[in-house]
Amino acid sequence: MRIIPVLDLKGGEVVRAERGDRDRYRPIVTSLSASSDPVAVAEGLRRLHPFSTFYIADLDAIEGRAPNSAALARLRTMRDAPDLWVDAGLAEDEMLAAALAEAGINPVLGSESQRDEVLLRRFRDHPGLILSLDFFADGFRGPPSLLDQPELWPQRVIVMTLAKVGSAAGPDFARLKQIRAKAGSRLVIAAGGVRGEADIRELSSLGIAAALVATSLHDGTLTSGQMALLGG
Template identity: 70%
Template sequence: MRIIPVLDLKGGQVVRAEGGERARYRPIGTPLSSDAAPVSVARGLRTLLPFPAFYIADLDAIEKGAPDEEALESLQRMPDAPELWLDAGFAEEASLAAALARPGLRPVLGSESQDDTALIARFRDHPGLILSLDFFADGFRGPEALLSDIALWPSTVIVMTLAQVGSGAGPDFARLRKIKARAGGRAVIAAGGVRNEEDLRRLAECGIAGALMATALHGGALTPAQLARLSAL
């Protein structure tokens, strides 16, 4: 069970996600850091466990703004630099190819950012590529073929349930089981609503390879000892 902390970036700061309603996101307040600077929050999270990877949602880039290159570079300069799983609204071949070539970076192709399946068809066999299947309150967002045609899926697939992000409602186990049953040997990663050790153990029993987490880590729902045990599952 791989636990990947989430850093949602907006305006150069880490923000607290609430149900996918990005206009409501505000700079995070957390006992793990004295401020909302990306490196400060990442360092605080690493006091719980020396996480080797972080998921970065560059919300400004996803909303077609400028990518936060300064934040990425500062995170990559950290001691024992973490691998960064980056969703920056990739929708063009040149930017995705550049991200795939960048050391220490795994670009996340979000379904919500795609107009068609051209990019995923071009790069699906690249071992560094991650696909995020994005589900909002009104359902799946993106080309329907990205959800229905599993031949398009790369080796790692995130099931992102935005409506449950930050809600404490628990993962969408039914959806995760269905997608895992279709995914074959691909690594399926849960995102949205993961609350505690029990949720993570249930995900492991479903064959889920990992989970993206933020709220439960900042809220103290998982101790360092629990995280160490879960990472060994």
């Protein structure tokens, strides 16, 4: 069971997510770092556990503003450069192709950013592509075909329950079970609501391959010792 820390980027800083209400996101305050600088936060997380992969939500790019390119470039030049799973609101053919060609970058195709299934249909077999099925408080956000046709899914699929993000309310186990049942041999990754070790163990028992985690790492409810035992 992999544990993948999340860095939500906005205005060049790491912000703390709150239930998908992006207008309320503010620069993170965490005992793991003296500042909200992306590299400082990533290094703080690595002092907690030797993470080899980080998930990056470039909130500015997702919402149509200038991407956090400088922050991403700095993260890529860290010592023992991590693999970066990056959701930057990609919705164009050329931009996705360019992202897939970059070493150390695994572009995340967020369903909320898609107009139709064309982009996913073209690139679904690329080993670097990750699909994020995005669920807000009002339900699935994106073309229905992305949710209803699992044959379109790439090898890795994130179930992003934004209403659970930063809530300490627990993962959306029911939805994860549904997606896992449809996914076949694909890897399903949980995102949103993980509170600690018990949630990680339950996700593992459901066949979930990994969990994207932020709040429980910064708040200390998922500890270094627990992650060592969990194999994260």
